[in-house]
Amino acid sequence: MKASTWRAYHEGTWGQVHMRGAKPTGEQVGDTTLVLLHESPLSSRVWNTMLPFSGAYRQVLAPDTPGYGLSDPPDGPGHEIPEYAGATLAALESAGVGDMVVVGVHTGASIAIEIAQQSDKVRGVVLSGVALLTPAQREDYLANWTPPITLTSAGDQFDWALERYHRIWGADTPPWMLNQAIGDLLSIWERYFWGYQAAFRYDPEPALRLLNQPTLLLDAEGDLLAEFDPLVEAMVANCRTKIIPGLRGQLHMRVPQETAGHIEEFARAVEN
Numbered sequence: 001m002k003a004s005t006w007r008a009y010h011e012g013t014w015g016q017v018h019m020r021g022a023k024p025t026g027e028q029v030g031d032t033t034l035v036l037l038h039e040s041p042l043s044s045r046v047w048n049t050m051l052p053f054s055g056a057y058r059q060v061l062a063p064d065t066p067g068y069g070l071s072d073p074p075d076g077p078g079h080e081i082p083e084y085a086g087a088t089l090a091a092l093e094s095a096g097v098g099d100m101v102v103v104g105v106h107t108g109a110s111i112a113i114e115i116a117q118q119s120d121k122v123r124g125v126v127l128s129g130v131a132l133l134t135p136a137q138r139e140d141y142l143a144n145w146t147p148p149i150t151l152t153s154a155g156d157q158f159d160w161a162l163e164r165y166h167r168i169w170g171a172d173t174p175p176w177m178l179n180q181a182i183g184d185l186l187s188i189w190e191r192y193f194w195g196y197q198a199a200f201r202y203d204p205e206p207a208l209r210l211l212n213q214p215t216l217l218l219d220a221e222g223d224l225l226a227e228f229d230p231l232v233e234a235m236v237a238n239c240r241t242k243i244i245p246g247l248r249g250q251l252h253m254r255v256p257q258e259t260a261g262h263i264e265e266f267a268r269a270v271e272n
Contacts, residue, residue, distance in 0.1 A: 002026070003055030010094040013083075015072025017091035020044045020062045022055025030058035032123055032271055033100045034263065035092060035115075036252075037108030038062070039129070040199060041192035042184045043069025046105075050252045053260035058267065061095060063088055065107065067194050069184065077194045081107075081202040084195065085114030099123050101267045105252065106131065106225065107199040113207045124270035125215045126263055128251065129225035130208075130232045131199055141200040146193035149186070161185050168224070170248050177253055208235040215239040216266045218259070220247035 002025045009016040034054055036047045044062040054060045066087045067073035074087070088111060092100070100119075103126040104112030110131060116122040133141065151157050161182040165173060169181075185192055215236045219226040221243050233239045242262055244251055251259045 003052045003060075005051055005055065008095070009070075010091040012066060012071070012091035012094070013087035014066045014074040017066060017072070017088065018044070018064045018070035019091070019095065020047060020051060022051040022060045024056055024058070028058055030264075030267055030271055031099065032058065032267055033097050034058060034060040034267060035097070035100050035102045035112075036060060036062040037088070037102065037104040037111050037115075038065065038068075039106035039108055040065070040195040041068060041188065042181060045069065045180055045184065046250075046253055050256035050260050053257050054263060057264050061092065061097065063091055065111065065195055067191055068188055073188075073191060073194070077191070077197065079194070079198060081110045081198050082114045082118070084198060085111045085118055089115050089118055097121070101126065101263075101270060103128075103263060105129055107195050110199050110202050110204055113204050113211065116211055116213055117207050122213055124266060125211065125213050126218055126266060127215065127232070128218050128220075129223050129249070130204055130217070130228055131202070131225055132204060132208075132228040132231055133200070138200050138203075142197060145200070146196050149189045149192065151189065157186055157189065158182065169250065177250065204232075205235065208232060211236050212238065214266075214270050216262070217241040218251065218262055219243055220249045220251050220254075221245045222248040224249065 003022040004025050005022045038046045043064045047062040064071035101124040102112040102115050106129040109127040116125050165181050217229045229241050233241050
């Protein structure tokens with residue numbers, strides 16, 4: 001089976017939200033739409049390698065978080081994760097999305113949790129990297145994870161961004177992934193921290209304890225936030241965990257076909 005892909009804009013709370021989409025060129029297997037929510041400070045481009053695999057079975061939509069990629073930003077910093085979720089949900093409703101399985105990575109996972117609280121159309125949730133941080137960890141991330149970026153003619157910002165992703169993702173990260181991440185980050189350099197800091201301020205525990213949709217924790221063994229998976233699984237009523245061994249993170253980019261397969265298996269189980 002094959003998929004056709006496209007891009008479109010839909011109206012959200014803070015202006016237009018850019019989305020990438022895919023759907024089967026032949027008969028569609030599932031009626032539930034997959035909604036893919038990316039990590040900060042990147043964009044829906046992180047899903048490009050996975051879209052053809054997931055889109056071979058059902059409709060898939062991957063929005064840029066407001067203020068990232070090609071989506072319009074909110075009016076400034078300080079907005080919280082429930083607001084980002086509401087703005088994203090408004091754009092999905094504008095796109096005519098019905099029943100959905102929401103899939104979120106890191107900041108996208110926080111937004112997915114809140115969308116599941118705000119919409120009765122969410123049939124299942126897939127989370128990768130839930131930031132179930134302690135208060136001390138939140139303070140540390142807020143203080144140290146998002147330093148201001150200064151643009152220089154010497155290109156210091158490129159050196160800083162490269163060192164950052166070598167440190168987070170590993171020095172053996174494929175060049176195309178580094179190029180894409182650095183491009184996304186520096187394209188919104190003046191506001192790259194907005195969504196990040198909203199995620200660091202957000203405590204997902206209350207919403208996780210209310211989550212009643214079937215939930216899959218899908219993580220790489222070496223993901224920065226994988227250590228929290230056992231705690232998350234204990235909080236969610238209907239939850240299971242799938243860990244992919246031998247990877248540092250970024251399942252959707254490093255092993256897109258395998259990742260799409262696990263998500264599709266979950267989506268079919270939710271529909272049945």
